[in-house]
Amino acid sequence: MIDKNAVARCFGKAAASYDQHALLQRLSSDKLLQYLPTVPNMVNTYATTVDLGCGSGALLSTLAECSENLIAVDLSFGMLTHARGHHQLATPTYWLNGDAEALPLQSDSIDLCVSNLALQWCDDLAMPLIETSRCLKRGGLMLFSTLVSGSLDELTQSWAAVNKHRHVNRFLSEGEIKAALLKSGLSVESFQIEIQTMHYSSVKEVMLSLKGIGANHVHNKNVKPTTQGDLRAFKANYETLRDNQGLLPLSYKLAYCLLRKR
DSSP states (O other), X not given: OOOHHHHHHHHHHTTTTHHHHOXXXXXXXXXXXXXXXXXXXXXXXXXXXEEETOTTOTTHHHHHHTEXXXXXXXXXXXXXXXXXXXXXXXXXXXXXXXXXXXXOSOTTOEEEEEEESOGGGSSOTHHHHHHHHHHEEEEEEEEEEEEOTTTTHHHHHHHHTTOSSOOSOOOOOHHHHHHHHHHHTOEEEEEEEEEEEEEESSHHHHHHHHHTTTTTOXXXXXXXXXXXXXXXXXXXHHHTTOOTTSOEEEEEEEEEEEEEOO
């Protein structure tokens, strides 16, 4: 079981530093919006749009342009407060501190739900999809991205030779994600997998990139503390992965999904 309070605290602590480190999130949000069906004059195309797991609000300005009303939802009250303080939107916007697996929204009340790299923090991917389906009007859309098994493999490999403790979260396989989509009852209009590799100059920079966005919480982590010797061994293993440009890779495998309520 995922400790939602611990996840929320990690993201809340990272609210001020989030935008500085959230390069992957910006790249994936831009990619995600490419899957949104385009219609002439997108202004007010959707009566009510939800940004589920809005984080620091990277998607809000774009979603506000095509929506009559906007609802920003995030598990972290600290992150939600930060986003609210940094986005002045002309579109009426409502801010909700809530869990994607138990949405505080009425059934058949929204036209579009967009979620960028947030649903991997849920216990069961099917639950936020089922909840979103409940809240969507007929014909409504769910557009989301999430991490797939194979993400952060460089970290996993570098720790594997050190000890057997969990240092990296487990992500769902492509098959497990498709099974969750099937349970949702929503119609799949698009499903794409893409690998995005980031590059860093040092192991410290790699770890700061995760901590800076609050993504350093590891579920069910072994309570035994990591020793300095373990850290040195991990860093030495990671150093062997430097590429021809002398940089350290960190890979993410992302799924982009567009669903419709028929």
